Amino acid sequence: MSRAEAAVADDGNTSSASTGIGPGPGPGPGPGPDTSGTTSGAAGIPQTPPISRTPTPTGPPTPTGPPTPAGPPTPTRAWTRIRTLTWTWTFGILRSELLTTFRRWRTLALLGVLAAVPILVGIAVKIETSDGSSTGRGGGGGAGPAFISQVTNNGLFLVFTALAVTLPFFLPMAIGVVAGDAIAGEANAGTLRYLLTAPAGRTRLLLAKFATVMSFCLAATLVVALSALTVGALLFPLGDLTTISGTRIDLADGLLRALLIALVVAASLTGVAALGLFVSTLTSSGIAAMATTVGLLITVQILDQIPQLHALQPYFFPHYWLSFADLMREPVYWDDLQKNLGLQALYAAVFGSAAWARFTAKDVMA
Amino acid sequence: MTGSVREPVVESTVESVVESVDDGAVIRTRALTKRYRGGQLAVDGLDLTVPAGSVFGFLGPNGSGKTTTIRMLMGLIEPTAGSARVLGHPMPRAARAVLPHVGALIEGPALYGFLSGRDNLLRYDAADPTADPRTRRARVTAALERVGLTAAAGKKAKAYSLGMKQRLGLAAALLRPRRLLVLDEPTNGLDPQGMREIRSLVRELAAEGTTVFLSSHLLDEIEQVCTHAAVMAQGRLIVQGPVADLAAGARGRLVVTTPDPADAARVLKEQGVADVVLAEERVSAEAPSADRELADLNSALVKAGVRVRGFSVERASLEDAFVALTGEGFDVAG
Numbered sequence: 001m002s003r004a005e006a007a008v009a010d011d012g013n014t015s016s017a018s019t020g021i022g023p024g025p026g027p028g029p030g031p032g033p034d035t036s037g038t039t040s041g042a043a044g045i046p047q048t049p050p051i052s053r054t055p056t057p058t059g060p061p062t063p064t065g066p067p068t069p070a071g072p073p074t075p076t077r078a079w080t081r082i083r084t085l086t087w088t089w090t091f092g093i094l095r096s097e098l099l100t101t102f103r104r105w106r107t108l109a110l111l112g113v114l115a116a117v118p119i120l121v122g123i124a125v126k127i128e129t130s131d132g133s134s135t136g137r138g139g140g141g142g143a144g145p146a147f148i149s150q151v152t153n154n155g156l157f158l159v160f161t162a163l164a165v166t167l168p169f170f171l172p173m174a175i176g177v178v179a180g181d182a183i184a185g186e187a188n189a190g191t192l193r194y195l196l197t198a199p200a201g202r203t204r205l206l207l208a209k210f211a212t213v214m215s216f217c218l219a220a221t222l223v224v225a226l227s228a229l230t231v232g233a234l235l236f237p238l239g240d241l242t243t244i245s246g247t248r249i250d251l252a253d254g255l256l257r258a259l260l261i262a263l264v265v266a267a268s269l270t271g272v273a274a275l276g277l278f279v280s281t282l283t284s285s286g287i288a289a290m291a292t293t294v295g296l297l298i299t300v301q302i303l304d305q306i307p308q309l310h311a312l313q314p315y316f317f318p319h320y321w322l323s324f325a326d327l328m329r330e331p332v333y334w335d336d337l338q339k340n341l342g343l344q345a346l347y348a349a350v351f352g353s354a355a356w357a358r359f360t361a362k363d364v365m366a
Numbered sequence: 367m368t369g370s371v372r373e374p375v376v377e378s379t380v381e382s383v384v385e386s387v388d389d390g391a392v393i394r395t396r397a398l399t400k401r402y403r404g405g406q407l408a409v410d411g412l413d414l415t416v417p418a419g420s421v422f423g424f425l426g427p428n429g430s431g432k433t434t435t436i437r438m439l440m441g442l443i444e445p446t447a448g449s450a451r452v453l454g455h456p457m458p459r460a461a462r463a464v465l466p467h468v469g470a471l472i473e474g475p476a477l478y479g480f481l482s483g484r485d486n487l488l489r490y491d492a493a494d495p496t497a498d499p500r501t502r503r504a505r506v507t508a509a510l511e512r513v514g515l516t517a518a519a520g521k522k523a524k525a526y527s528l529g530m531k532q533r534l535g536l537a538a539a540l541l542r543p544r545r546l547l548v549l550d551e552p553t554n555g556l557d558p559q560g561m562r563e564i565r566s567l568v569r570e571l572a573a574e575g576t577t578v579f580l581s582s583h584l585l586d587e588i589e590q591v592c593t594h595a596a597v598m599a600q601g602r603l604i605v606q607g608p609v610a611d612l613a614a615g616a617r618g619r620l621v622v623t624t625p626d627p628a629d630a631a632r633v634l635k636e637q638g639v640a641d642v643v644l645a646e647e648r649v650s651a652e653a654p655s656a657d658r659e660l661a662d663l664n665s666a667l668v669k670a671g672v673r674v675r676g677f678s679v680e681r682a683s684l685e686d687a688f689v690a691l692t693g694e695g696f697d698v699a700g
């Protein structure tokens with residue numbers, strides 16, 4: 001499949017991709033896909049056949065008016081008109097994928113839930129400490145999520161707290177829903193067969209899906225971070241902050257680190273995303289794929305807590321998730337961060353390949 | 367069969383799917399076979415040839431392997447054995463070169479319910495890497511208009527009726543000028559008016575030179591629009607050819623309407639007409655072969671004192687041909 005696709009793509013880049021440019025379907029009621037009556041100039045004017053003019057596929061079409069042989073659209077043999085396939089066109093599917101995903105009510109609901117978490121945490125901390133006591137009920141030490149005891153001193157810490165709260169479950173669950181539904185949901189709705197006969201190309205579609213899921217990871221993380229930052233700034237003072245190592249950094253540095261942490265958290269979700277996408281290629285039920293992904297997530301989270309499995313635990317994708325806190329050390333302690341990112345890359349490679357192998361060889365029956 | 371070459375310069379420099387249609391066949395399969403996991407043989411050694419420019423009816427009872435065949439032709443499933451060529455190129459290997467020239471409606475429409483009709487088409491068009499994004503909106507608008515959905519274009523697809531969904535599915539197949547249209551049961555869910563519109567659309571497209579591959583279980587639909595047809599049953603191709611030939615294969619019936627049916631039947635039998643059936647005032651029999659002058663039969667009846675009210679030969683319909691071929695009606699194949 002890959003070889004064939006490569007060959008075809010290559011072919012497409014150099015020459016042959018005919019489009020609906022030019023003649024309409026003729027005397028029918030509808031005008032052609034694009035007749036010269038189209039308003040936008042570049043779009044409406046029949047393209048000069050690029051092959052005869054520019055050997056390079058990137059040559060932009062020049063709207064120099066109808067070239068002599070083409071003339072006005074005529075209802076004959078529309079497909080004999082050839083035009084260049086520019087590489088940017090292949091991103092149309094990614095754009096469409098992003099639009100489709102982020103316009104979906106379900107996606108917005110998931111983001112809404114994620115945005116609500118920092119609000120709840122912020123309000124809870126505010127109420128808890130309104131009598132002047134510190135969080136953690138009398139200095140219980142490690143009680144509560146990371147950084148929560150510092151939120152009252154500096155609202156910026158709410159960002160770290162919110163990410164620490166959402167990373168174990170809320171964030172990966174949202175990713176699991178979106179990733180699990182990516183292929184299986186299309187198969188379930190039957191839209192997959194039309195995307196594939198468009199033809200989207202299986203590898204291209206899978207890459208677009210993966211890129212979209214990763215964009216959702218980033219968007220979800222940023223939603224949590226921005227919501228937390230807003231709530232933190234509204235309810236608590238902002239200012240210089242103390243790192244875990246005890247040194248003080250100014251607010252600008254703190255914001256930079258918050259952004260860095262958000263990016264690391266988003267990257268931490270790569271493993272779940274790849275896993276979810278792989279599961280999604282196995283079934284044609286979106287619900288089943290979502291449930292399986294979230295189930296796997298919970299199982300792995302539980303296994304990660306069992307001490308007897310400590311030999312395996314470094315290979316569990318959530319194992320190093322909370323290492324993002326190390327970015328708040330001075331100097332930054334990179335060891336676990338690197339292990340985390342390496343592990344996520346490994347998961348992306350393994351499950352991404354598995355998803356590709358499965359999807360490109362699959363009989364699409366839905 | 368590659369069509370007139372309007373721009374020789376372009377044509378000679380571009381080697382593409384456009385030209386290499388072997389000997390006029392748009393679809394050609396050789397011993398195409400699909401065995402599903404579990405051993406069920408869905409398609410068994412299919413040799414199908416769809417001539418370019420034809421409106422090709424693909425007939426068969428439910429479960430006879432029509433949709434499996436279409437899925438193999440569209441590169442959605444891999445054949446177990448045999449080969450399929452579409453527009454002269456092997457499928458599914460050349461899918462990305464072939465499919466931009468093919469519009470398909472497979473097993474009914476499938477839409478994103480949360481998107482409007484227009485956005486559905488925009489998405490399907492964006493999935494095609496060879497479709498020009500600059501003309502996308504114009505082409506979508508044209509396709510919507512062509513299937514009569516302009517007024518409902520902004521409505522969410524989940525609010526569409528089945529017929530509207532069907533039309534939107536057709537619009538997706540018509541987003542670009544196609545060389546081949548594969549329409550699987552295109553009139554499903556449509557009202558009679560909609561069916562007529564689809565039929566005239568098919569004729570119109572065929573007149574423009576598009577080959578239409580039409581699967582249907584509605585025999586009269588096939589008979590009305592198709593130039594060629596193939597009949598499948600239990601995964602095997604039973605017959606294929608021009609519709610006229612297929613229908614001619616089944617003999618018509620001679621029908622005599624008379625108040626004296628018993629006498630008429632006797633006379634007909636004396637005249638050597640086979641399979642005489644008596645029903646009230648109507649006597650029917652197998653139509654005699656072409657070299658027999660029908661007027662002589664009529665005159666024989668009259669001479670024998672039979673009062674003939676009506677004398678005609680009912681032409682065999684495709685349905686008769688179908689039943690003669692499959693020995694069954696449209697029952698689901700076990």
